[in-house]
Amino acid sequence: MTVVKKKTIKDVAELANVSISTVSNALNGVNVVTPETKQRVLKAAAELNYVPNLMGKQLRSGETKMLGFFTDSVSGPYFYVLVEAISRAVAKLGYGMQVIVPSDHKTLMNNILGNVVDGAIIFEHMINDDDIQQILMHSVPTVLLDRPAHGPKMSSFIFNSQAEGYEATKYLLNLGHRRLGFLAGYENNHDSHLRYAGFKQAIEEAGLNSDEMPVLSGLFEEEASYNAVKSYLHYADEPATAFLAGNDLSAIGAMKAIVSLGYKVAEDFSVMGFDDIEISQYFRPALTTVRNPIARQGILAVDELLAMINGRVGGTEQVLDGELVIRDSTGFAKR
Amino acid sequence: MTVVKKKTIKDVAELANVSISTVSNALNGVNVVTPETKQRVLKAAAELNYVPNLMGKQLRSGETKMLGFFTDSVSGPYFYVLVEAISRAVAKLGYGMQVIVPSDHKTLMNNILGNVVDGAIIFEHMINDDDIQQILMHSVPTVLLDRPAHGPKMSSFIFNSQAEGYEATKYLLNLGHRRLGFLAGYENNHDSHLRYAGFKQAIEEAGLNSDEMPVLSGLFEEEASYNAVKSYLHYADEPATAFLAGNDLSAIGAMKAIVSLGYKVAEDFSVMGFDDIEISQYFRPALTTVRNPIARQGILAVDELLAMINGRVGGTEQVLDGELVIRDSTGFAKR
């Protein structure tokens, strides 16, 4: 096995005894080359192990046939469902996908705006309002996930978090619960706020006072939620009989706290989450939760992005509805 | 908000009243520009919202400061632990990472060899032996995961599957089990074969006959394993008292089968898996398994890759040891 200097289109041209442009035409299937010439070129290319330099190609043609999915973290169950859906949809349409995890903010923006990809799918918390202005100015086709912003060549898909919070709470209310606790997520999280807004709305509609309902800090984390619920249950005189957690992880923390105090989930305290992450169906008791159409979001994002790349102006803002998944962590109120 | 034509380095040069090269020098921190000139350039660049075209940059410089992680599927719990680890390690070293999910094999190879990334991390099943030869010829720095192959600029990291199979089996043997079943993975899977080899080795060492031990087809899937174990338990006269599954998913299928037949996991039948995926600790009973150092594999892969990019020849083949994680799905043999 010999390591050889990288071959260029020029080398192929020389070996096949044709011009560079002919090689390019032959290799790209442009139909202006006689079959014999084409064969000669293909043979030469194979012989030299020629692989086109995509940088050159892309610089010249101005397109990369790649969609970029920009994110800073790839952990979490939400993530890979999304990426899986996106990558399949993208491949079906003749594009490739790159998940780009940039080392810093500048690299991020350079990658979005620097012609590395033909279009970008961007996670909510990756960029700020200034960045959005930048992207708009450069008119890079973009789809924003979980962040409502739009403009020409920029669309967004968000979950209907308030409605979901409302529906979830109503479900709990219908089970007879009258004292409900809410386990909030991060301080500034959009979704957490909306879910709480839905929670409040349902409470008020039922004729109850939402200010009397305890709001615990769960931070979207299992441990923080565990601690919050445990100490709450310890000190509360007449504790809530049902908890709506900001997400499934938080709900799992709550359930563990309940069990650790010797109570039974569903029987003594109902718990509900959001997201329907994979664990939720395996955990015992299996978690009642609200499932977001994550995969659908990814597929729609790709469709929208490709439409924009191919000339449609875009600029829509679509709201995706969730779905109640009732399992074993919720039950009728006994008190 | 006005959409403007894409600005190039030339536009910045004109506005700042300097040459193109001076702009380049100023922007890239090359220290041959007077502070005043540099300021002027920076101001002009900001004013024009200039973002360098990475294609041009990379074509010229021949490096992308990007590492590529090539995979066809991004699902599975194994995957995102790995990507998370890789992306963090990469960012720390001033590189970016791209997870590239190509639409077809040709695209894959073009992306690996077409100067899109400075180095590649490739999953076992993505490429065949010919591809490896190709990569070697083009001397693209590469790290192979779970596939033992190497050469100049090509290293690999594999798990010590046989030793893990051996240790897991010994653990079961020490619990007193004398009839052990093995739930095999895919037909041609390297890891599955090695795990079974370790299984056999431990059995023989204990003075038992490995040919008498039932091998069920679990296909690394929950459902297939469920069915295999259920029908086995149904028909076997003196069934095995412990099952070593090819992976955790398979083990979970086995446990569900056991429960569905009215037996108790651990008490009636012990079950063990491989991988320690996230679900395993949440499932009840929590699964005894063998944890592979996935994150460590990712970090080591990045280190090795960067070393090769920076000139080291590489070509090592490193074996990573797993670790027994004992939880609640295994117990002493009662029969």
Next chain:
DNA sequence: TTTGCTTTGGCAAGCGCTTTCACGAAACTT
């Protein structure tokens, strides 16, 4: 043979950038 048309392949420009090199001015040295 000449003319007009189509087919085939080659030339050269240029995508946006970095980098080498040379030039001229300013700051030194003798």
Next chain:
DNA sequence: AAGTTTCGTGAAAGCGCTTGCCAAAGCAAA
């Protein structure tokens, strides 16, 4: 005052590729 060094800047080459345009060649018709 003349030679030498230092330093900032710009001109231009060229990374590998595609593509518009033109020349050559083949062929049919006149």
